[in-house]
Amino acid sequence: MKRKRKNYSANEKVAIIKRHLVDKVSVSDLCDEYLLNPTVFYRWQKEFFENGAAAFEKSDARRQRAERKRFEELEAKLQVKNEVLSELMEEHVRLKKTLGVP
Known part of the structure; x- marks a missing residue:
């Protein structure tokens, strides 16, 4: 068994x-x-x-590493948001031109 x-x-x-x-x-x-x-x-x-x-390890070094990791994650998230916003703005401009709106 x-x-x-x-x-x-x-x-x-x-x-x-x-x-x-x-x-x-x-x-x-x-x-x-x-x-x-x-x-x-x-x-x-x-x-x-x-x-x-x-x-x-000093807790300070651990905290700094954790903060750095969080900072990098937030930067990546911000980059994605900027890319999405850029795509939306391009689409908005394209629609305005298509509809002839000033």
């Missing part, structure tokens, strides 16, 4: 990795306890170490 896959939250993954690194629980014991494949554990650990620097 196939067992159902458990989806672990980010906090649960960190807690499992912490038990290995701090509490010195072996990977095999953790994998048995949580019904994990060891390759999954090692993938989590790799991601944890690769993304660990984000935890030490």
Whole structure:
């Protein structure tokens, strides 16, 4: 019978990795306890170490990145609106010429 896959939250993954690194629980014991494949554990650990620097970033840098992203999204939205407005104005001028309206 196939067992159902458990989806672990980010906090649960960190807690499992912490038990290995701090509490010195072996990977095999953790994998048995949580019904994990060891390759999954090692993938989590790799991601944890690769993304660990984000935890030490200053919130100011994160906020600036978020603001920059929002600014770029708004610029793109404004560009689309300008293009639509330009098309509408061209259509308006064309209709006025067709109807002979000054």
